[in-house]
Amino acid sequence: MAGKPKPRKHREEAIFQAALRVIKSKGLHKARMADIAAEAGTSYGLVYHYFASKDDLFDAIQQRWWGGLFELMKDLSSAPLSVAEKLGKIIDYFLGTYYQNPELANIFITEISRSTTNLTPDRLAHFKNFMEMTQEVIKEGQKQGILRTDFPSRYLTYIFLGSLETFISAMVLVDQRFKDIEQKKRVGEAILEVFLNGARDQRQNHE
Amino acid sequence: MAGKPKPRKHREEAIFQAALRVIKSKGLHKARMADIAAEAGTSYGLVYHYFASKDDLFDAIQQRWWGGLFELMKDLSSAPLSVAEKLGKIIDYFLGTYYQNPELANIFITEISRSTTNLTPDRLAHFKNFMEMTQEVIKEGQKQGILRTDFPSRYLTYIFLGSLETFISAMVLVDQRFKDIEQKKRVGEAILEVFLNGARDQRQNHE
Amino acid sequence: MAGKPKPRKHREEAIFQAALRVIKSKGLHKARMADIAAEAGTSYGLVYHYFASKDDLFDAIQQRWWGGLFELMKDLSSAPLSVAEKLGKIIDYFLGTYYQNPELANIFITEISRSTTNLTPDRLAHFKNFMEMTQEVIKEGQKQGILRTDFPSRYLTYIFLGSLETFISAMVLVDQRFKDIEQKKRVGEAILEVFLNGARDQRQNHE
Amino acid sequence: MAGKPKPRKHREEAIFQAALRVIKSKGLHKARMADIAAEAGTSYGLVYHYFASKDDLFDAIQQRWWGGLFELMKDLSSAPLSVAEKLGKIIDYFLGTYYQNPELANIFITEISRSTTNLTPDRLAHFKNFMEMTQEVIKEGQKQGILRTDFPSRYLTYIFLGSLETFISAMVLVDQRFKDIEQKKRVGEAILEVFLNGARDQRQNHE
DNA sequence: AATGAATGAGCCTTCATTCAT
DNA sequence: CATGAATGAAGGCTCATTCAT
Numbered sequence: 108m109a110g111k112p113k114p115r116k117h118r119e120e121a122i123f124q125a126a127l128r129v130i131k132s133k134g135l136h137k138a139r140m141a142d143i144a145a146e147a148g149t150s151y152g153l154v155y156h157y158f159a160s161k162d163d164l165f166d167a168i169q170q171r172w173w174g175g176l177f178e179l180m181k182d183l184s185s186a187p188l189s190v191a192e193k194l195g196k197i198i199d200y201f202l203g204t205y206y207q208n209p210e211l212a213n214i215f216i217t218e219i220s221r222s223t224t225n226l227t228p229d230r231l232a233h234f235k236n237f238m239e240m241t242q243e244v245i246k247e248g249q250k251q252g253i254l255r256t257d258f259p260s261r262y263l264t265y266i267f268l269g270s271l272e273t274f275i276s277a278m279v280l281v282d283q284r285f286k287d288i289e290q291k292k293r294v295g296e297a298i299l300e301v302f303l304n305g306a307r308d309q310r311q312n313h314e
Numbered sequence: 315m316a317g318k319p320k321p322r323k324h325r326e327e328a329i330f331q332a333a334l335r336v337i338k339s340k341g342l343h344k345a346r347m348a349d350i351a352a353e354a355g356t357s358y359g360l361v362y363h364y365f366a367s368k369d370d371l372f373d374a375i376q377q378r379w380w381g382g383l384f385e386l387m388k389d390l391s392s393a394p395l396s397v398a399e400k401l402g403k404i405i406d407y408f409l410g411t412y413y414q415n416p417e418l419a420n421i422f423i424t425e426i427s428r429s430t431t432n433l434t435p436d437r438l439a440h441f442k443n444f445m446e447m448t449q450e451v452i453k454e455g456q457k458q459g460i461l462r463t464d465f466p467s468r469y470l471t472y473i474f475l476g477s478l479e480t481f482i483s484a485m486v487l488v489d490q491r492f493k494d495i496e497q498k499k500r501v502g503e504a505i506l507e508v509f510l511n512g513a514r515d516q517r518q519n520h521e
Numbered sequence: 522m523a524g525k526p527k528p529r530k531h532r533e534e535a536i537f538q539a540a541l542r543v544i545k546s547k548g549l550h551k552a553r554m555a556d557i558a559a560e561a562g563t564s565y566g567l568v569y570h571y572f573a574s575k576d577d578l579f580d581a582i583q584q585r586w587w588g589g590l591f592e593l594m595k596d597l598s599s600a601p602l603s604v605a606e607k608l609g610k611i612i613d614y615f616l617g618t619y620y621q622n623p624e625l626a627n628i629f630i631t632e633i634s635r636s637t638t639n640l641t642p643d644r645l646a647h648f649k650n651f652m653e654m655t656q657e658v659i660k661e662g663q664k665q666g667i668l669r670t671d672f673p674s675r676y677l678t679y680i681f682l683g684s685l686e687t688f689i690s691a692m693v694l695v696d697q698r699f700k701d702i703e704q705k706k707r708v709g710e711a712i713l714e715v716f717l718n719g720a721r722d723q724r725q726n727h728e
Numbered sequence: 729m730a731g732k733p734k735p736r737k738h739r740e741e742a743i744f745q746a747a748l749r750v751i752k753s754k755g756l757h758k759a760r761m762a763d764i765a766a767e768a769g770t771s772y773g774l775v776y777h778y779f780a781s782k783d784d785l786f787d788a789i790q791q792r793w794w795g796g797l798f799e800l801m802k803d804l805s806s807a808p809l810s811v812a813e814k815l816g817k818i819i820d821y822f823l824g825t826y827y828q829n830p831e832l833a834n835i836f837i838t839e840i841s842r843s844t845t846n847l848t849p850d851r852l853a854h855f856k857n858f859m860e861m862t863q864e865v866i867k868e869g870q871k872q873g874i875l876r877t878d879f880p881s882r883y884l885t886y887i888f889l890g891s892l893e894t895f896i897s898a899m900v901l902v903d904q905r906f907k908d909i910e911q912k913k914r915v916g917e918a919i920l921e922v923f924l925n926g927a928r929d930q931r932q933n934h935e
Numbered sequence: 936a937a938t939g940a941a942t943g944a945g946c947c948t949t950c951a952t953t954c955a956t
Numbered sequence: 957c958a959t960g961a962a963t964g965a966a967g968g969c970t971c972a973t974t975c976a977t
Contacts, residue, residue, distance in 0.1 A: 563962080563963090564963045564964065565964060565965095566963055567963075570960095570962070
């Protein structure tokens with residue numbers, strides 16, 4: 108019953124990870140199926156055995172990102188957490204993925220998040236969906252009197268996600284990794300803090 | 315009544331604008347030179363008369379973005395403005411460009427800002443340069459006691475630019491335009507406000 | 522009866538030979554890769570499966586010519602043959618190639634031997650190399666008192682190779698083939714004879 | 729009546745000479761009309777004012793070579809010269825042109841003499857014509873008992889022209905010029921000597 | 936005579952995908 | 957499952973030639 112540990116899944120995942128690495132370093136367009144096969148150490152045709160097409164492979168990559176994120180968002184909606192904690196969890200998902208699987212986060216930033224080109228109606232739907240779920244958390248905060256209401260919830264949502272996304276984006280751009288978990292935690296705090304309390308020097312408030 | 319307006323520059327600019335439109339709608343990769351020529355209403359070869367290659371054309375596009383931005387940043391460095399006003403000017407450049415030339419802003423977001431693929435050393439240098447100039451403003455704010463110093467200036471810079479960029483990005487994604495200058499102004503205020511004072515409901519501060 | 526003869530090598534050689542035929546009849550420049558594929562009876566892309574580019578294909582052609590020739594020259598340098606015999610062997614290589622593979626010899630004459638355009642430093646090196654090896658044989662002849670020393674060895678080398686090359690060249694020009702081995706042998710003798718003993722009527726020497 | 733000295737002819741010749749230089753250095757195929765215009769210091773379209781097409785320009789170049797040569801050959805046929813002197817005159821034409829107008833000689837060697845590609849029926853006719861006229865001289869020599877008759881006159885013709893052509897060809901290949909008229913004369917003698925009397929050491933004949 | 940902008944057919948090369956073994 | 961040879965559509969770029977001024 109033990110035998111070789113699921114050779115099928117093993118190979119498939121190897122190709123998947125190879126795809127992440129290749130797409131990260133060359134970009135989706137310039138990543139050739141041949142490159143991915145070579146990186147995975149498999150033959151040319153085997154990639155097609157597991158993934159019907161390049162597009163199919165890219166879909167699988169997006170699925171992995173969105174799948175985890177939607178799972179989190181669903182949990183959040185019914186979780187007994189404060190708005191600040193919920194926003195913290197969202198930040199954690201982004202930073203955590205970047206920490207554990209930088210290639211996946213990288214590809215989200217460069218090929219999924221900003222690419223109009225790669226945007227099919229399906230993919231766009233994921234986005235709007237996620238935006239709306241985040242906006243629900245923001246609205247909840249406004250309702251609870253925790254977040255300011257002089258701006259539409261949509262604006263605050265953009266600003267919140269923007270801080271988060273660009274932070275990773277900047278790290279991606281210079282291919283910088285977190286030194287340790289401590290640094291990751293600190294970055295998460297900064298993003299949440301500045302969103303909630305602003306960048307203004309707090310001592311000024313006591314004048 | 316004004317005669318033909320410099321035919322040479324006129325044609326070149328027509329091709330340039332056509333390129334913006336085509337690249338915006340199809341993405342840099344899928345934008346064919348033939349599409350651009352057709353969109354500009356010129357022959358195929360004429361595009362190459364003005365731009366040596368597709369890459370050269372893309373460089374010209376980036377140049378227009380960075381050129382305007384660096385001009386602004388240089389002005390800011392020696393201008394007698396408060397830090398808040400300077401940050402407001404940066405926001406204005408982004409939103410203003412999106413208002414007047416949405417295609418250019420769109421391309422910046424989708425093809426320049428986030429694309430590792432299209433990133434040459436030259437292009438990366440522009441980024442770092444701009445980041446550093448913004449960071450100088452942030453540092454100035456910290457020195458003046460206006461911005462909090464419990465986070466590195468770099469973090470605050472990422473968060474500031476992130477709010478700004480993603481705001482446009484979100485509008486780009488759904489191809490949304492500003493209804494009027496008023497809305498643009500309002501969005502600018504929101505971004506600056508939230509960055510400086512946070513999203514927290516201000517009434518809480520008076521408890 | 523011999524089974525399929527190494528399909529890989531077989532296809533590659535078929536394309537190679539097709540290239541020889543097409544380049545011979547249209548010239549290197551006007552020979553399109555599509556023509557070569559069609560001539561070989563294969564698909565367009567397969568040519569690129571075996572040869573990285575048109576230039577690479579042309580390199581392979583040159584290699585075949587020079588490879589055989591240098592092999593001969595190396596053998597000659599240590600062979601216990603008279604100078605006349607060695608010169609005869611060189612003549613044989615040229616005429617023999619023209620006899621067996623007229624296309625290859627043709628291309629050598631028209632695209633390799635005289636083309637400044639197609640001349641890379643690498644290719645030029647082959648030439649000089651071959652010239653020098655021939656010159657060594659000539660020098661040997663001068664040292665042995667068989668060849669006149671009132672002209673530099675370089676002059677004699679040019680004259681010797683020139684007779685040989687132009688003979689083929691003229692045949693190439695009118696696309697003439699050797700009728701039989703006998704004719705080939707006779708031509709070889711004429712070239713060697715005239716070089717060694719001159720075109721002057723021998724009876725005059727007895728006056 | 730003096731005025732500017734035939735501006736038309738002046739410009740035309742400037743373009744012609746520019747074409748020689750450009751074609752010599754880049755080869756006929758890679759020589760662009762734009763290059764020629766630039767080299768001549770004229771505008772793009774002017775080249776077309778004087779030459780109907782690139783082909784027409786190339787024809788003019790060939791005409792200059794063949795024109796001079798056929799004039800010589802015609803003179804020779806009725807001149808009271810010995811066969812050796814006539815062969816010497818032919819050698820002189822080749823070497824002399826190379827001495828005075830190396831580009832023209834170069835182009836003859838690389839683009840006219842050996843190129844099957846550039847060979848139109850018209851151009852081929854020139855060749856055969858010249859070959860035949862040279863062969864007439866050779867035949868005359870055989871008839872007079874000066875040249876050996878154990879080889880067909882055609883063979884001797886090839887060998888004679890081959891020595892001559894390749895000598896220039898080799899100089900062309902390494903872009904070598906004659907140091908002075910003396911060297912040119914010496915080369916001419918070598919070619920004629922070896923053709924007539926052979927490369928064999930003359931002292932051997934007296935043993 | 937002179938200029939150079941404008942045209943567009945042609946060709947090399949890439950690479951996702953298919954398929955025979 | 958695995959391999960890699962075979963296919964061919966697609967697109968960037970070149971450059972001779974034309975033409976309006």
